[in-house]
Protein backbone atom coordinates (compact mmCIF):
# COMPACT_ATOMS: atom_id res chain seq x y z
CA UNK A 1 0.00 0.00 0.00
CA UNK A 2 1.34 3.37 -0.98
CA UNK A 3 0.62 5.88 1.69
CA UNK A 4 2.05 9.08 3.00
CA UNK A 5 1.43 11.08 6.12
CA UNK A 6 -1.15 13.64 5.19
CA UNK A 7 -2.08 16.68 7.14
CA UNK A 8 -5.62 17.47 6.10
CA UNK A 9 -6.72 21.04 6.35
CA UNK A 10 -9.55 21.62 8.75
CA UNK A 11 -12.57 22.55 6.62
CA UNK A 12 -15.21 22.56 9.34
CA UNK A 13 -15.17 23.73 12.94
CA UNK A 14 -16.55 20.35 13.94
CA UNK A 15 -13.69 18.42 12.40
CA UNK A 16 -11.30 18.78 15.30
CA UNK A 17 -13.55 18.81 18.33
CA UNK A 18 -15.27 15.49 18.02
CA UNK A 19 -14.97 14.70 21.72
CA UNK A 20 -16.27 18.09 22.74
CA UNK A 21 -18.91 18.12 25.46
CA UNK A 22 -22.50 17.83 24.44
CA UNK A 23 -24.96 20.45 25.56
CA UNK A 24 -28.64 19.82 26.29
CA UNK A 25 -30.09 21.43 23.21
CA UNK A 26 -31.62 18.20 21.99
CA UNK A 27 -30.25 15.93 19.28
CA UNK A 28 -26.55 15.36 19.74
CA UNK A 29 -26.23 18.87 21.17
CA UNK A 30 -24.20 20.33 18.34
CA UNK A 31 -27.09 21.35 16.12
CA UNK A 32 -25.41 19.33 13.39
CA UNK A 33 -26.61 18.32 9.95
CA UNK A 34 -27.09 14.69 10.81
CA UNK A 35 -30.37 12.96 11.48
CA UNK A 36 -30.04 13.56 15.23
CA UNK A 37 -30.50 17.32 14.79
CA UNK A 38 -31.80 18.03 11.29
CA UNK A 39 -35.41 16.94 11.80
CA UNK A 40 -37.57 20.04 11.99
CA UNK A 41 -34.70 22.36 11.08
CA UNK A 42 -35.27 25.21 8.67
CA UNK A 43 -32.61 26.11 6.13
CA UNK A 44 -33.05 28.64 3.31
CA UNK A 45 -33.74 26.88 0.01
CA UNK A 46 -32.62 28.16 -3.36
CA UNK A 47 -34.58 26.01 -5.83
CA UNK A 48 -33.21 26.70 -9.30
CA UNK A 49 -34.95 26.27 -12.60
CA UNK A 50 -33.32 23.47 -14.54
CA UNK A 51 -31.75 24.80 -17.69
CA UNK A 52 -32.17 22.70 -20.76
CA UNK A 53 -30.25 24.87 -23.12
CA UNK A 54 -27.17 26.96 -23.05
CA UNK A 55 -28.75 29.58 -25.21
CA UNK A 56 -26.08 32.24 -25.27
CA UNK A 57 -22.50 32.82 -24.29
CA UNK A 58 -23.44 34.71 -21.16
CA UNK A 59 -25.16 31.78 -19.53
CA UNK A 60 -28.04 32.81 -17.39
CA UNK A 61 -28.83 36.10 -19.06
CA UNK A 62 -31.41 34.36 -21.20
CA UNK A 63 -33.14 32.64 -18.35
CA UNK A 64 -33.85 35.90 -16.60
CA UNK A 65 -34.55 37.92 -19.69
CA UNK A 66 -38.23 38.20 -18.87
CA UNK A 67 -38.16 37.78 -15.12
CA UNK A 68 -36.15 38.97 -12.18
CA UNK A 69 -34.37 36.30 -10.09
CA UNK A 70 -35.89 36.07 -6.59
CA UNK A 71 -32.53 36.86 -5.01
CA UNK A 72 -29.12 37.72 -6.47
CA UNK A 73 -27.58 34.27 -6.10
CA UNK A 74 -23.92 35.19 -5.89
CA UNK A 75 -23.87 38.75 -4.59
CA UNK A 76 -26.53 38.75 -1.97
CA UNK A 77 -27.23 35.13 -1.12
CA UNK A 78 -23.90 33.33 -1.31
CA UNK A 79 -21.46 36.15 -0.58
CA UNK A 80 -23.88 37.92 1.75
CA UNK A 81 -24.38 34.83 3.89
CA UNK A 82 -20.65 34.08 3.74
CA UNK A 83 -19.85 37.54 5.11
CA UNK A 84 -22.46 37.06 7.79
CA UNK A 85 -20.61 33.92 8.95
CA UNK A 86 -17.37 35.89 8.92
CA UNK A 87 -18.94 38.49 11.21
CA UNK A 88 -20.02 35.68 13.50
CA UNK A 89 -16.42 34.51 13.76
CA UNK A 90 -16.95 31.07 12.24
CA UNK A 91 -13.73 31.09 10.21
CA UNK A 92 -10.41 29.97 11.58
CA UNK A 93 -8.60 33.01 10.22
CA UNK A 94 -9.34 36.12 8.20
CA UNK A 95 -8.60 35.14 4.61
CA UNK A 96 -9.25 38.69 3.44
CA UNK A 97 -6.10 39.68 5.37
CA UNK A 98 -3.90 37.14 3.54
CA UNK A 99 -1.40 38.73 1.17
CA UNK A 100 -1.98 37.97 -2.50
CA UNK A 101 -0.07 39.00 -5.60
CA UNK A 102 0.08 38.23 -9.26
CA UNK A 103 3.49 36.78 -10.08
CA UNK A 104 5.19 38.77 -12.86
CA UNK A 105 5.47 36.89 -16.14
CA UNK A 106 3.55 35.72 -19.16
CA UNK A 107 1.09 33.50 -17.33
CA UNK A 108 -0.06 35.58 -14.40
CA UNK A 109 0.18 32.92 -11.70
CA UNK A 110 -1.39 34.14 -8.48
CA UNK A 111 0.41 33.64 -5.18
CA UNK A 112 -1.25 33.80 -1.79
CA UNK A 113 0.53 33.63 1.52
CA UNK A 114 -1.66 31.59 3.83
CA UNK A 115 0.32 30.77 6.95
CA UNK A 116 -2.77 30.01 9.03
CA UNK A 117 -4.32 27.29 6.95
CA UNK A 118 -2.17 24.36 8.01
CA UNK A 119 -1.49 25.34 11.62
CA UNK A 120 -4.38 23.51 13.24
CA UNK A 121 -3.63 20.10 12.05
CA UNK A 122 -4.20 16.51 12.94
CA UNK A 123 -1.97 13.93 11.28
CA UNK A 124 -3.91 11.28 9.43
CA UNK A 125 -2.85 8.19 7.59
CA UNK A 126 -4.38 8.63 4.18
CA UNK A 127 -4.28 6.22 1.30
CA UNK A 128 -3.19 7.94 -1.86
CA UNK A 129 -3.23 5.00 -4.21
CA UNK A 130 -6.99 4.47 -4.32
CA UNK A 131 -9.27 6.99 -5.96
CA UNK A 132 -12.41 5.19 -4.83
CA UNK A 133 -12.70 4.31 -1.17
CA UNK A 134 -15.85 3.48 0.79
CA UNK A 135 -17.44 6.14 2.98
CA UNK A 136 -16.36 5.77 6.61
CA UNK A 137 -18.83 7.33 9.03
CA UNK A 138 -16.30 7.22 11.87
CA UNK A 139 -14.08 9.77 10.09
CA UNK A 140 -14.92 13.44 9.71
CA UNK A 141 -17.72 14.02 7.23
CA UNK A 142 -20.12 16.83 6.47
CA UNK A 143 -23.04 15.44 8.44
CA UNK A 144 -20.98 16.56 11.46
CA UNK A 145 -20.85 20.24 10.56
CA UNK A 146 -22.94 22.71 12.53
CA UNK A 147 -26.08 24.06 10.91
CA UNK A 148 -24.67 27.56 11.36
CA UNK A 149 -21.95 26.66 8.82
CA UNK A 150 -24.64 25.98 6.21
CA UNK A 151 -25.57 28.97 4.04
CA UNK A 152 -28.49 27.48 2.12
CA UNK A 153 -29.81 24.45 0.30
CA UNK A 154 -29.22 24.35 -3.44
CA UNK A 155 -31.58 22.05 -5.32
CA UNK A 156 -33.46 21.88 -8.61
CA UNK A 157 -37.05 23.10 -8.48
CA UNK A 158 -38.89 19.79 -8.27
CA UNK A 159 -41.87 20.89 -10.29
CA UNK A 160 -39.77 22.19 -13.14
CA UNK A 161 -40.89 25.70 -12.25
CA UNK A 162 -39.00 28.97 -12.18
CA UNK A 163 -36.27 29.69 -9.68
CA UNK A 164 -37.62 30.15 -6.17
CA UNK A 165 -36.08 31.23 -2.90
CA UNK A 166 -37.67 30.09 0.36
CA UNK A 167 -35.96 31.66 3.41
CA UNK A 168 -37.34 29.20 5.98
CA UNK A 169 -37.75 25.90 4.19
CA UNK A 170 -38.26 22.91 6.47
CA UNK A 171 -35.78 20.10 5.85
CA UNK A 172 -37.26 16.79 4.73
CA UNK A 173 -34.93 14.12 6.08
CA UNK A 174 -36.27 11.53 3.65
CA UNK A 175 -35.23 13.74 0.77
CA UNK A 176 -31.55 14.34 1.52
CA UNK A 177 -30.79 18.06 1.03
CA UNK A 178 -27.93 19.38 -1.09
CA UNK A 179 -26.27 22.16 0.86
CA UNK A 180 -23.80 24.99 0.43
CA UNK A 181 -21.65 25.46 3.54
CA UNK A 182 -18.68 27.63 4.40
CA UNK A 183 -15.18 26.22 4.30
CA UNK A 184 -13.88 27.31 7.71
CA UNK A 185 -10.33 27.29 6.29
CA UNK A 186 -11.02 29.46 3.25
CA UNK A 187 -8.41 30.10 0.62
CA UNK A 188 -10.31 33.02 -0.85
CA UNK A 189 -13.27 35.29 -0.45
CA UNK A 190 -16.56 33.37 -0.58
CA UNK A 191 -14.92 29.93 -0.26
CA UNK A 192 -17.76 27.42 0.13
CA UNK A 193 -18.44 23.73 -0.25
CA UNK A 194 -21.28 22.25 -2.28
CA UNK A 195 -22.30 18.95 -0.68
CA UNK A 196 -24.77 17.04 -2.85
CA UNK A 197 -27.41 15.11 -0.88
CA UNK A 198 -25.40 15.40 2.27
CA UNK A 199 -27.31 12.79 4.29
CA UNK A 200 -26.73 10.10 1.67
CA UNK A 201 -23.07 10.04 2.72
CA UNK A 202 -21.68 9.50 -0.75
CA UNK A 203 -17.91 8.97 -0.84
CA UNK A 204 -15.79 11.41 -2.88
CA UNK A 205 -16.67 10.18 -6.37
CA UNK A 206 -18.31 11.84 -9.35
CA UNK A 207 -21.82 10.81 -10.39
CA UNK A 208 -23.79 12.45 -13.22
CA UNK A 209 -26.48 14.02 -11.04
CA UNK A 210 -24.06 15.63 -8.60
CA UNK A 211 -21.85 16.92 -11.38
CA UNK A 212 -24.83 18.53 -13.07
CA UNK A 213 -25.72 20.16 -9.74
CA UNK A 214 -22.24 21.70 -9.63
CA UNK A 215 -22.63 23.05 -13.19
CA UNK A 216 -25.97 24.55 -12.22
CA UNK A 217 -24.35 26.32 -9.30
CA UNK A 218 -21.75 27.87 -11.60
CA UNK A 219 -24.53 28.89 -14.00
CA UNK A 220 -26.63 30.43 -11.23
CA UNK A 221 -23.65 32.44 -9.97
CA UNK A 222 -23.39 33.83 -13.48
CA UNK A 223 -19.98 35.34 -12.84
CA UNK A 224 -16.82 33.99 -14.48
CA UNK A 225 -14.79 34.89 -11.39
CA UNK A 226 -16.76 32.39 -9.33
CA UNK A 227 -15.44 28.91 -10.09
CA UNK A 228 -16.09 25.47 -8.72
CA UNK A 229 -13.44 22.82 -8.27
CA UNK A 230 -13.23 19.13 -7.48
CA UNK A 231 -10.36 17.03 -6.18
CA UNK A 232 -10.54 13.25 -6.31
CA UNK A 233 -8.95 11.12 -3.63
CA UNK A 234 -5.30 10.76 -4.61
CA UNK A 235 -5.46 14.28 -6.07
CA UNK A 236 -5.55 16.11 -2.73
CA UNK A 237 -9.11 15.73 -1.59
CA UNK A 238 -8.79 15.44 2.18
CA UNK A 239 -12.31 14.34 3.06
CA UNK A 240 -13.96 11.25 1.64
CA UNK A 241 -17.47 12.70 1.52
CA UNK A 242 -18.70 14.00 -1.82
CA UNK A 243 -18.09 17.73 -2.15
CA UNK A 244 -17.15 20.46 -4.58
CA UNK A 245 -15.39 23.67 -3.56
CA UNK A 246 -16.01 27.15 -4.91
CA UNK A 247 -14.82 30.70 -4.37
CA UNK A 248 -14.71 34.14 -5.86
CA UNK A 249 -11.44 35.63 -7.15
CA UNK A 250 -11.60 38.54 -9.55
CA UNK A 251 -8.63 37.72 -11.77
CA UNK A 252 -8.38 35.27 -14.66
CA UNK A 253 -6.64 32.02 -13.77
CA UNK A 254 -3.60 31.15 -15.90
CA UNK A 255 -5.23 27.87 -16.99
CA UNK A 256 -8.18 29.86 -18.37
CA UNK A 257 -5.83 31.85 -20.59
CA UNK A 258 -3.85 28.90 -21.93
CA UNK A 259 -4.22 28.17 -25.65
CA UNK A 260 -6.12 25.02 -26.62
CA UNK A 261 -6.13 22.64 -29.54
CA UNK A 262 -9.42 21.09 -30.61
CA UNK A 263 -9.38 17.30 -30.50
CA UNK A 264 -12.91 16.05 -31.04
CA UNK A 265 -16.55 17.08 -31.24
CA UNK A 266 -18.75 14.56 -29.50
CA UNK A 267 -22.09 13.47 -30.91
CA UNK A 268 -24.05 15.84 -28.68
CA UNK A 269 -22.00 18.81 -29.83
CA UNK A 270 -19.61 18.98 -26.88
CA UNK A 271 -16.23 20.21 -28.04
CA UNK A 272 -13.17 18.69 -26.39
CA UNK A 273 -9.77 20.35 -26.63
CA UNK A 274 -6.32 19.79 -25.22
CA UNK A 275 -4.54 22.43 -23.16
CA UNK A 276 -1.39 23.77 -24.77
CA UNK A 277 1.60 25.60 -23.30
CA UNK A 278 0.56 24.79 -19.77
CA UNK A 279 2.60 22.80 -17.24
CA UNK A 280 -0.24 20.36 -16.47
CA UNK A 281 -1.69 18.40 -19.38
CA UNK A 282 -5.46 18.46 -19.44
CA UNK A 283 -8.68 18.36 -21.41
CA UNK A 284 -11.15 21.20 -21.86
CA UNK A 285 -14.87 20.52 -22.43
CA UNK A 286 -17.25 23.20 -23.71
CA UNK A 287 -20.36 23.78 -25.77
CA UNK A 288 -22.88 21.05 -26.46
CA UNK A 289 -26.60 21.06 -27.03
CA UNK A 290 -27.45 21.46 -23.36
CA UNK A 291 -25.94 21.87 -19.93
CA UNK A 292 -26.90 18.25 -19.36
CA UNK A 293 -24.98 17.09 -22.43
CA UNK A 294 -21.87 18.96 -21.33
CA UNK A 295 -22.26 17.62 -17.81
CA UNK A 296 -22.68 14.03 -18.97
CA UNK A 297 -19.58 14.14 -21.15
CA UNK A 298 -17.39 15.38 -18.33
CA UNK A 299 -18.90 13.14 -15.69
CA UNK A 300 -18.49 10.09 -17.95
CA UNK A 301 -14.82 11.01 -18.37
CA UNK A 302 -14.43 11.45 -14.60
CA UNK A 303 -16.15 8.12 -13.96
CA UNK A 304 -13.72 6.46 -16.37
CA UNK A 305 -10.79 7.98 -14.48
CA UNK A 306 -12.01 7.05 -11.02
CA UNK A 307 -12.99 3.50 -12.05
CA UNK A 308 -9.49 3.11 -13.45
CA UNK A 309 -7.83 4.57 -10.36
CA UNK A 310 -6.43 7.67 -12.04
CA UNK A 311 -6.52 10.69 -9.66
CA UNK A 312 -7.85 13.91 -11.19
CA UNK A 313 -8.93 17.48 -10.59
CA UNK A 314 -11.75 19.42 -12.25
CA UNK A 315 -12.17 23.18 -12.65
CA UNK A 316 -15.62 24.46 -13.61
CA UNK A 317 -15.10 27.87 -15.22
CA UNK A 318 -17.00 30.39 -17.34
CA UNK A 319 -20.30 30.02 -15.48
CA UNK A 320 -20.31 26.27 -16.03
CA UNK A 321 -19.70 26.47 -19.74
CA UNK A 322 -16.03 25.47 -19.79
CA UNK A 323 -14.64 22.60 -17.77
CA UNK A 324 -11.01 21.61 -17.30
CA UNK A 325 -10.24 17.98 -16.51
CA UNK A 326 -6.73 17.26 -15.24
CA UNK A 327 -5.55 13.75 -14.45
CA UNK A 328 -2.57 13.92 -12.11
CA UNK A 329 0.10 11.82 -10.45
CA UNK A 330 1.83 14.07 -7.88
CA UNK A 331 0.75 12.15 -4.78
CA UNK A 332 1.92 8.94 -6.31
CA UNK A 333 5.30 10.40 -7.23
CA UNK A 334 5.48 11.74 -3.69
CA UNK A 335 4.77 8.30 -2.23
CA UNK A 336 7.40 6.76 -4.51
CA UNK A 337 9.97 9.33 -3.39
CA UNK A 338 10.24 10.90 -6.82
CA UNK A 339 9.51 14.50 -5.87
CA UNK A 340 12.50 16.69 -5.02
CA UNK A 341 12.94 17.67 -1.38
CA UNK A 342 12.94 21.31 -2.45
CA UNK A 343 9.37 20.99 -3.72
CA UNK A 344 8.28 18.85 -0.78
CA UNK A 345 9.55 21.42 1.71
CA UNK A 346 7.11 23.99 0.41
CA UNK A 347 4.31 21.62 1.60
CA UNK A 348 2.19 22.89 -1.24
CA UNK A 349 -0.49 20.40 -2.19
CA UNK A 350 -1.22 20.79 -5.89
CA UNK A 351 -4.99 20.45 -5.86
CA UNK A 352 -7.41 22.05 -8.32
CA UNK A 353 -6.70 25.66 -7.34
CA UNK A 354 -2.93 25.36 -7.50
CA UNK A 355 -3.18 23.50 -10.82
CA UNK A 356 -5.35 26.30 -12.17
CA UNK A 357 -2.63 28.79 -11.26
CA UNK A 358 -3.70 30.06 -7.83
CA UNK A 359 -0.77 29.02 -5.64
CA UNK A 360 -1.59 28.88 -1.96
CA UNK A 361 1.77 29.12 -0.22
CA UNK A 362 2.40 28.24 3.39
CA UNK A 363 5.86 29.75 3.93
CA UNK A 364 6.78 33.42 3.76
CA UNK A 365 10.02 32.69 1.89
CA UNK A 366 8.14 30.81 -0.83
CA UNK A 367 5.76 33.74 -1.18
CA UNK A 368 8.56 36.27 -1.37
CA UNK A 369 10.51 34.21 -3.88
CA UNK A 370 7.46 33.16 -5.88
CA UNK A 371 8.27 33.17 -9.57
CA UNK A 372 6.78 31.80 -12.72
CA UNK A 373 9.63 29.26 -12.93
CA UNK A 374 8.90 27.96 -9.43
CA UNK A 375 5.19 27.65 -10.06
CA UNK A 376 5.87 25.93 -13.37
CA UNK A 377 8.38 23.53 -11.82
CA UNK A 378 5.89 22.42 -9.20
CA UNK A 379 3.00 22.01 -11.63
CA UNK A 380 5.12 20.12 -14.15
CA UNK A 381 5.54 17.42 -11.48
CA UNK A 382 1.77 17.12 -11.21
CA UNK A 383 1.18 16.33 -14.88
CA UNK A 384 0.99 12.95 -16.51
CA UNK A 385 3.75 12.36 -19.06
CA UNK A 386 2.83 13.17 -22.66
CA UNK A 387 2.73 9.49 -23.56
CA UNK A 388 0.54 8.50 -20.62
CA UNK A 389 -1.74 11.51 -21.13
CA UNK A 390 -2.36 10.55 -24.77
CA UNK A 391 -3.14 6.98 -23.76
CA UNK A 392 -5.59 8.12 -21.10
CA UNK A 393 -7.27 10.55 -23.51
CA UNK A 394 -7.73 7.88 -26.16
CA UNK A 395 -9.47 5.64 -23.62
CA UNK A 396 -11.63 8.50 -22.34
CA UNK A 397 -12.81 9.35 -25.86
CA UNK A 398 -13.71 5.78 -26.55
CA UNK A 399 -15.84 5.67 -23.40
CA UNK A 400 -17.55 9.04 -23.72
CA UNK A 401 -18.36 8.70 -27.40
CA UNK A 402 -19.72 5.19 -26.89
CA UNK A 403 -21.62 6.29 -23.82
CA UNK A 404 -23.29 9.14 -25.69
CA UNK A 405 -24.25 6.97 -28.62
CA UNK A 406 -25.83 4.40 -26.36
CA UNK A 407 -27.60 6.90 -24.14
CA UNK A 408 -31.27 7.37 -24.73
CA UNK A 409 -32.07 11.03 -25.26
CA UNK A 410 -33.02 12.83 -22.08
CA UNK A 411 -31.75 10.02 -19.88
CA UNK A 412 -29.65 11.55 -17.10
CA UNK A 413 -27.14 8.73 -17.01
CA UNK A 414 -26.19 5.37 -18.44
CA UNK A 415 -28.30 2.48 -17.13
CA UNK A 416 -26.25 0.37 -14.73
CA UNK A 417 -25.77 -2.60 -17.07
CA UNK A 418 -24.47 -0.29 -19.75
CA UNK A 419 -21.97 1.45 -17.52
CA UNK A 420 -20.80 -1.89 -16.19
CA UNK A 421 -20.28 -3.01 -19.75
CA UNK A 422 -18.30 0.17 -20.42
CA UNK A 423 -16.09 -0.44 -17.43
CA UNK A 424 -15.44 -4.05 -18.41
CA UNK A 425 -14.50 -2.95 -21.88
CA UNK A 426 -12.10 -0.40 -20.45
CA UNK A 427 -10.60 -2.93 -18.08
CA UNK A 428 -10.08 -5.31 -20.94
CA UNK A 429 -8.38 -2.56 -22.87
CA UNK A 430 -6.21 -1.65 -19.92
CA UNK A 431 -5.08 -5.24 -19.68
CA UNK A 432 -4.12 -5.22 -23.33
CA UNK A 433 -0.41 -5.89 -23.89
CA UNK A 434 -0.39 -3.17 -26.53
CA UNK A 435 -0.44 -0.55 -23.81
CA UNK A 436 3.12 0.08 -22.65
CA UNK A 437 3.80 -0.32 -18.95
CA UNK A 438 5.17 2.93 -17.66
CA UNK A 439 8.66 3.00 -16.22
CA UNK A 440 9.86 4.46 -12.95
CA UNK A 441 10.26 7.92 -14.44
CA UNK A 442 6.65 7.88 -15.48
CA UNK A 443 3.48 8.09 -13.57
CA UNK A 444 2.20 4.65 -12.66
CA UNK A 445 -1.46 5.55 -12.38
Ligand SMILES: [Zn+2]
Pocket residue numbers: 027028029030031032033034035036037038
Ligand atom coordinates in the same frame (compact mmCIF):
# COMPACT_ATOMS: atom_id res chain seq x y z
ZN1 LIG B 1 -26.62 16.17 15.88
